[in-house]
Amino acid sequence: MIEIRFHGRGGQGAVTSAELTALAAIEEGKFAQAFPSFGPERRGAPVMAFVRVSDKQIRTREKVYNPGIVVVLDPSLLKIVNVEAGLGADGLVVLNTKLSAAEVRKQTGLKARLALVDAATIAMEEMRVPITNTTMLGALLKATDFMPVEALRAPIEKRFGPIAAKNIKACMRAYQETIVEG
Amino acid sequence: MSKRVGMEVSIAAAEVVGMTNVDVIAAYPITPQTHIVEHLSELVADGQLDAEFVPVESEHSAMSTCVGSSAAGARTFTSTSSQGYALMSEICYIAAALRLPIVMAVANRAISGPINIWNDHADMMMSRDTGWVQTVAENGQEVIDLLLHAFRVAEDHRVLLPTIVNLDGFTLSHMIEPMFLPEQAEVDRYLPPYVPKLRLDPAKPITMGPVGMPDVYTEARKAQDEALKASKPVILEAWKEFADQFGRQYHPVETYQTEGAEHLLLTMGSISETAMTAVDAMRAAGKKVGLARIRLWRPFPADELLAAVRGAKTLSVIDRAPAFSGGCGPVCCEVKSMLFDGGCSPYVWNYLAGLGGRDVTVEDFADMVAKTSACADRGEPMGYEFLNARE
Numbered sequence: 001m002i003e004i005r006f007h008g009r010g011g012q013g014a015v016t017s018a019e020l021t022a023l024a025a026i027e028e029g030k031f032a033q034a035f036p037s038f039g040p041e042r043r044g045a046p047v048m049a050f051v052r053v054s055d056k057q058i059r060t061r062e063k064v065y066n067p068g069i070v071v072v073l074d075p076s077l078l079k080i081v082n083v084e085a086g087l088g089a090d091g092l093v094v095l096n097t098k099l100s101a102a103e104v105r106k107q108t109g110l111k112a113r114l115a116l117v118d119a120a121t122i123a124m125e126e127m128r129v130p131i132t133n134t135t136m137l138g139a140l141l142k143a144t145d146f147m148p149v150e151a152l153r154a155p156i157e158k159r160f161g162p163i164a165a166k167n168i169k170a171c172m173r174a175y176q177e178t179i180v181e182g
Numbered sequence: 183m184s185k186r187v188g189m190e191v192s193i194a195a196a197e198v199v200g201m202t203n204v205d206v207i208a209a210y211p212i213t214p215q216t217h218i219v220e221h222l223s224e225l226v227a228d229g230q231l232d233a234e235f236v237p238v239e240s241e242h243s244a245m246s247t248c249v250g251s252s253a254a255g256a257r258t259f260t261s262t263s264s265q266g267y268a269l270m271s272e273i274c275y276i277a278a279a280l281r282l283p284i285v286m287a288v289a290n291r292a293i294s295g296p297i298n299i300w301n302d303h304a305d306m307m308m309s310r311d312t313g314w315v316q317t318v319a320e321n322g323q324e325v326i327d328l329l330l331h332a333f334r335v336a337e338d339h340r341v342l343l344p345t346i347v348n349l350d351g352f353t354l355s356h357m358i359e360p361m362f363l364p365e366q367a368e369v370d371r372y373l374p375p376y377v378p379k380l381r382l383d384p385a386k387p388i389t390m391g392p393v394g395m396p397d398v399y400t401e402a403r404k405a406q407d408e409a410l411k412a413s414k415p416v417i418l419e420a421w422k423e424f425a426d427q428f429g430r431q432y433h434p435v436e437t438y439q440t441e442g443a444e445h446l447l448l449t450m451g452s453i454s455e456t457a458m459t460a461v462d463a464m465r466a467a468g469k470k471v472g473l474a475r476i477r478l479w480r481p482f483p484a485d486e487l488l489a490a491v492r493g494a495k496t497l498s499v500i501d502r503a504p505a506f507s508g509g510c511g512p513v514c515c516e517v518k519s520m521l522f523d524g525g526c527s528p529y530v531w532n533y534l535a536g537l538g539g540r541d542v543t544v545e546d547f548a549d550m551v552a553k554t555s556a557c558a559d560r561g562e563p564m565g566y567e568f569l570n571a572r573e
Contacts, residue, residue, distance in 0.1 A: 026188030038352040
């Protein structure tokens with residue numbers, strides 16, 4: 001079973017990221033759960049959302065304590081949230097940043113394996129909005145292989161309707177541009 | 183054929199209620215139930231569901247409207263949680279006494295104070311004695327299955343009682359997961375059109391809800407008790423037919439690895455899935471542990487529960503709400519009463535766990551079994567505790 005934690009700020013689409021991941025996995029015939037950190041949400045405040053994906057029925061309602069993958073939609077969160085909390089030794093952080101891996105480590109002290117993408121630039125160029133949720137999903141699926149990136153196409157189309165094409169383009173571009181540490 | 187979909191459980195619940203050809207929905211939004219009635223109002227507004235959606239100004243009015251519409255012969259649905267449920271509870275008693283087959287989804291949530299919007303079973307326990315049939319879901323699939331079952335049972339002329347499907351707030355209501363959503367034709371096959379036995383009709387006037395003077399009140403209450411008890415064979419029959427049609431069989435008490443188990447956990451609701459994972463781990467470690475889960479909360483399935491726990495040395499009963507200063511939590515009180523009547527005396531320890539949204543983990547279940555077993559071995563008096571409460 002894969003457990004993923006998304007970090008974002010209220011309004012950036014972290015919850016939507018989690019939902020789209022689960023919906024795509026379910027469409028692929030897998031089992032999945034997606035849920036927010038339950039409670040009141042405020043625009044701009046740090047938020048988390050969670051996904052479990054498995055080939056077998058998922059029989060737990062625990063919170064996610066030890067994700068294998070963490071996706072950070074907003075690099076400013078690194079200063080105020082320990083995004084590596086509970087992350088195992090072989091964990092992966094998928095990060096929206098303009099910096100190199102060396103520079104990220106120097107500035108933040110992150111220890112986990114990194115996958116980096118300039119999602120903010122991609123989102124602005126492709127969609128003219130600084131919302132990185134669908135873009136970061138492209139990065140997530142470049143850095144992992146639990147399902148093909150194409151699986152996201154249908155749920156994004158269903159969710160975003162007329163603006164789905166732009167989201168898919170941003171997602172696919174991030175898939176191409178993400179740099180994954182070995 | 184049912185279609186496998188990924189969907190938020192609340193949305194799936196609303197979709198299935200929409201497929202029942204419901205006539206009237208009267209509701210007031212309250213967290214964490216809101217998405218259910220919000221989606222139903224969308225279906226009505228978009229013309230996909232031909233029903234009357236009454237956006238009332240309070241839950242008291244929601245249930246009052248439901249009573250009126252059901253009495254007039256309309257298939258009626260509402261949904262609530264916690265404080266809203268408390269506000270509507272006055273009318274909930276009346277709905278049951280009038281034998282009105284209203285169906286309600288309750289997204290279970292703690293009762294304030296302190297103010298808390300998260301999941302536990304305080305609202306379910308608060309309304310234990312309103313006289314409604316009550317079932318409890320453990321996952322999204324069960325929510326939609328039990329909702330269909332609820333209409334079928336409530337409207338059966340041998341029952342005619344309002345019926346609740348309890349689903350854990352947030353833990354289930356806000357979860358996206360895979361479910362098999364039935365097709366319209368399947369719903370139509372399982373759920374016949376509602377035919378009221380009696381209804382308010384100006385052409386044939388009847389009285390509903392008169393005063394019950396001291397000379398009839400006892401008999402009226404006894405009749406309600408008998409009606410609720412008599413609903414059980416119909417509940418079982420409707421589950422059997424559900425299994426025949428959809429392939430999923432439900433029981434008043436569900437068991438997991440109870441065969442040869444010396445130590446049993448007893449749960450209700452979505453934590454049962456976590457408990458099953460914990461039982462798997464304990465069994466793998468050679469411990470004789472099993473799990474019994476209450477699916478049918480009202481009418482209380484004493485016989486089935488007794489059969490499920492008979493033979494166990496210890497019983498760890500999990501309550502999701504306190505019964506302040508009572509001998510134990512509300513579920514455990516019922517369990518102990520049932521054990522006493524059944525002449526069965528395992529060692530029982532009661533855990534008040536998962537209150538106001540606190541997580542109950544696989545590890546917690548292992549700890550509970552270990553502690554109950556140790557207390558039994560030491561011969562300590564039976565009792566209860568607030569699990570993991572800081573001193």
